[in-house]
Amino acid sequence: MKLVLDNYQRRVLPFSTGLALAILSAISNPVMANENSGNDAAKTMSQNNRLLEEVVVTARKREENIQDIPIAIAAFSAEKLDAAGVESAQGLTKITPGLVFANTFGYYIAFLRGIGSEAFLPSADPSVPIYVDDINQVAAQGSIDSLVAIERVEVLKGPQGTLFGRNALGGAIRIITADPDDESFFGEIKIDSGHFDVVDASGLSSSLFLNIPIVEGLAATFSGTLRNQEPIYTNDLGGKVYDEELNAGRIKLKWWASENIDITLSAAQEKGQSSGGLTSEGSNPYLLCATCSPDPEFDYHVAHNTDSGFESERTLVSARLNWSLPYFDFIALASDQELIVPYGIGDLDYTSTPLFVAEVPRQFVEQKTFEARIESNEQSPWSDYLVWVAGMYYLESAGGYDPLYLRFGSNALENGLPIPIELPSGLGDLLDVDAALASNGVLETESLSGFAEGTALLPYSFDFSLGVRYDTETRNVANSSLSAINPLTGDAISVINFNVPEATTERVSPRASLKWSFTQGQIYASYSVGYLSPTYNTVNFLVAPSFVDQEEDTAYELGFKGSWLDNTLSLEGAIFYTERENIITAITSLASGGAVNFYNGGDGVIKGAELSLQAQPMPNLNPGLAVIAGATYLDAKYHNYPEGRGFDEGTGLPFGPDAVGLPARDFSGNDIVNTPDWTASATILQYLPLPNDWGNLEFAADTYYNTGSYFSAQNTSLVEQPKYHLIGARIGYFYEPYGLQITLYGENLTDERYYSSAVNLDFGPGRTLAAPRKYGLRAKWTF
Template sequence: MVIRNRNVLAAVTASAVLALPLATFAQEGAVEEKKPRRVSRALEEVVVTAQKREENANDVPISIQAFSPEQLAAFGVESTTDLMKVTPGLDMGTQAGDFTSVFMRGIGSEAWLTSDPSVATYIDGVYYPFAPSVAQDLKGVERLEVLKGPQGTLFGRNAVGGAINVILKKPDFEDTWTEVSVSASQAEDRNKYEVGMFVNVPLTDTVAMNFAGSVGQDDKVFSDSSTIAGSEVPADKIFAGRAMLRWQPNDMFDTRLTIQGAKRDGTSTLAANIDPTPLGTVIGIDGDKGRNYEVDPDLPIFGHLQSFVISSQSELYLPYMDVKFLASQQAHSNPYNYDYDGTSFPSASFIVQRHDADIDEAEIQFLSNDGTPFSDWLTLTGGAFYFKKEQGFDPVELTVGGADLTNLSAALGNPGGLLGDLLGALTPVLGEVLDGVKVPVYALSNIGMVEGESWSVFMQATAQVTEWMAVTLGGRYQDEYVGVAESGTTARILNGEEIPLFDWQQARDENNEPYPLGDRTKAFTPKVAVDFTPFEDGTLIYASYQEAIKAHSYNAFAFYLNPAYVPAEETTAYEVGIKTRLFNDTVQLNLAAFRYELENLQSQSISLTNGGALSLDSAGNSESNGWEFDIKADVFPSIFEGSLIATINGTFLDAEYTEYIDGAGHDPVTGIFTPNNDFTGNTVTRTPEFSGSASLSNTWFIPGGPLEATVSYYYNDGFFYAATNDPRFSQPKYDLWGAHLSYFLEESNLRVTLSGQNLADEFYTAGMLKLDFGALGSLGARRSLGLAVDYEF
């Protein structure tokens, strides 16, 4: 076994909290020479693959933020859902358990239940469209990139708002090493534990493997007094594992095979009704109870998310071009149930017995290299992409009512007075007659499966017109079929007999007119960009225009209405920006201004009176205008010798619906679900007017190794969850403070970290469902203190 000495890297990790490949320090001997210029190297561009080839981030004419694993750890980013803490303009929320909705600069999708996200997530080149599996653990990650704005040319399918690109560590042929991490955190009424490992093993000079895995337990955010169907709330149990095999027989060929799986068992759909509607108030729902992190649903909540992905990636380096081929198969499963009101009142419940997605993908890329003709001034990237999926519910059951008639007093909230006495007298009589039978008002079972198949070709060319000016032209042609594979409803009566009700053979469009059960979206989406480097300091100025499209969708999950067709979502984007360094290369400043015009936003609503549960519709048109800044700086380098690092960034947004008639939602006054509303002029959901973050980090070189301290801050001035802009369904402004103190023992390769998250114990929501009985929030994590130990050998 070869033990790698990473003391040099670890000693400068704190100074590198901004953005740098750790190898930069190893190559330049940063520790041996404590120079003020060290931070200048720390502020060098991170190598990214935002345009399908390795480039420095500051040479790419798009808005992008890139993070190393050390940066992510320093800011408490443990999964992709935490990225909003360090990425202004990004909102990632979870609701109904594991469903993740992502908004970027005012572009996102409320139709997360049966449609694909509008911000695409890629894990080592594999596109993940299944919303419950978008949240990914970040063990064994090489770097993470957040690409802002439509990426319709190179990333293609449904990347109308942007893309999150996670790049994994490749197996290394040189050394064998193991990284072990153990962490524990504690908050009020909550404990969280995790053990992780990453192992690299060279098998021969040309074959190597690596393994990444983690197991953990999370006691949830709710109070100890919370219950589920009268029992204690169980912890979530989490497992994730990955194995990657790499073969590189020569300098021309490199191939990798990756197998990864993840499983989470627990109560992921548990939510708190924090703001009841008038209907919720009538049945006695107390919003203050939910805001105190106390829940007591009558339904035995469960959620079981599983995913299995096998993928391959091969790279062929020819004299005149580079060729990459990617292929993957994905199998995801997410059975769960959901208490409609979130309380002990027996109103309605959803039980999803099967929620599966089977996905096949293949992509080939052709990239010019130094041997390509005209490579001294022309860069070419092209390829083709194929995608196939089947996804949906088989079946999902809706039960409305369910009162236990043998105990009417409990079912009605144990009322006192004369009514309570009367109910108490009836209880033993009904108990003898019904013998414990619960009688639902009705119980419906629905099968709703959607299928799709898509292929596309793309090309992008960048011409260096002069020494200081380049022009990029690109385009993508997409042909996608999406249709309903099966949609039908049966009713279950008291004796358990099921009666077929509907077997839908026709869908309905946005005007409730008959529509076929399948359709195609065909489109060509162009891109034009111009960038300038007119100054000797390498300042990049760019302007871009691009279009992107998200294919049409169907909601096959409806109990007593035909499947709903929703037309394709189209985005037109304009952006100008500048990337520059100031003050003797000690400050990196990125500025961007943008305008997005969207047509046919895909939206969803959930109501017992609207299709029995879920409905999809088109939110018409919207505009999103804004600007953002990102600053990374070495503070007082002559005094601190490059050890004090500061970051500050923010996004200002003005996003509104320019045309949204015939919108559906809950009335802000009555709480009753109503169609045919006009939401024109309202603010787009999940888009705060301002969000931003800041951090300050310093490193002291003390006996034994470096001591690092970081303070971080995130601010969000609030947003609406509903197009109605009902304050009941909103997240008021909030801020999150975090800090960590880390000490690295060089001789032992051991790092000990103390951390704190949400130090002010701010109440906030990570997501929300807008339902007939009120706002069911997925509550954000409370103040927690943690200890982590990382050991490498």
């Protein structure tokens, strides 16, 4: 079918009718729409379909095409993320099957291919660290990076400790921000207004990016964002539920000192607040909460007798030197980072009964890092046969609570809350009013490591890579103590001062891979070992801080990558097997020795497979159509977990070592936490150039499917994520002469009910619903 729109039709037809005919015309005859030959039309539309961009990555500390790397990696340019509707690191889940984010009390924790840890707090290290410009972001409440003014994002799957440092045993998420350019001034302004129609909550965000050439060889970038989102939860008792707010800015200054040297200085600061993970619905109070009224249904309403939320402040400064020498390149990178939570509060019995409140007057993390490395270049000896990198990394950090208050209403004491400690003389007479315990503890860390990796380019299209990293690390807990707060005067009365021995550990992380390249792509096999650093419990009430041994994961992988059908179809797949030893986990239970207890839960095995594709289904008939899709299957089980800790589903009494209640239970055979059997996603995008230079349209739809998982190793249905299916859609209009983009979008269009977080406590489980259906309008001006 061929449609011809003459000038008369374009003048007299209503705009909606004309637009519909124009769209149909473009689909049925894309050559006419572009007024080019068939090949030119296909080339133009492919270039403008933002899902089809090839991304150059630095996953092995050097620039490479993603198809050439023997690593399972998902990489997205800024345009590709925008086309997929991804605005934050958490949003990567809907385009990266196998990646899941958990949110516990505001701590965002990534799980990748089933590897992660329920352990949180400043003394816990994530198994999938987030790097921004190669700086490891500290783990604390609110410490998740928004995707503003970025160049690309890389999600590296499997242990990456050889090159990306301590604790990257599940993988790494790398966010690379845009570098300054000294040739021209340009920028971008984005405004986003959204509304959740189910809960009648609105939000507005704006961002600004500027590239400013100062003089030849010197340029700067500035990026900033302002965001305010009304809370999706309402406290029916009148307590404040914190807005989602973020005010952030980043400055980068780059100086090309000579032809071979460039220096980049960067500074970032952000302030925000959130109620994430602290506004939970308590529908199943336990025996210790016998006087509590259960929440009747999950409906974005809570009845908490306190406010819910926390504030956060983060600053980061860094410097980078790139120096190209005759036989190798030298790179040095230094950073200084601080994150403070000046205040946080949450009702942890999740009911209207004044029973149990956690309050944080100050939480902090400080981290200093330095990295120096040398990399081979084209002038290096044997550069035609060997590519290599070697370096060292140093980290010094401290983080903890100063202090953490646990406040108990008189109801808690009347119900016989099991706190088997002897309070100071005279304080027991005050139990008819609210009382509080204060826990102090700061984890101090010093780590030094050396690493090297080389790739030999062998005959018959084989490449062999071998890498190793050696780490030594010292940790101790400072100022570890328990105090009781006099409810009449507010004075702290010392109860226990804990003495904690210093612990020094060391480890070696090897990695090896073999790749065979063929005309369309590659087949690779890899072996790697990763570690999660040992740690201490820092929030202690009943027992002294205990040492938690390091976790060790050994991963085997067989995969392929390639492009077929004249490069209109790209496929990437892998099967993998991971053995996990001494899995670091956590239980939140006052009656088990402390508010949050880390421990080595046992061993586990993960078997999995994944497949992803990028396709242009009709390159000649409809070259503006593109699809990206992927799926991950996981069989993740604990196979040796005899000392399981949790809460009896009937009574809620705690069980396990140190528990005031029941003996440990065997969790062997249970599913590993946050590991759904299947995750799958797909995004389809149709790009349409309009006739007569009216601009361009972009239609996109996406879907994400998750079969569900457990938030607890106990595998109790009380903290179980149900299976869910999300659908989103976008319609975008582009007018390139003005650099204008306007997008109407919808998220969770079917209004699925699932959880953003769930946690089991002494008083019962608390579950927080994820965001309901949302509509919004996004405008972007590039100049």
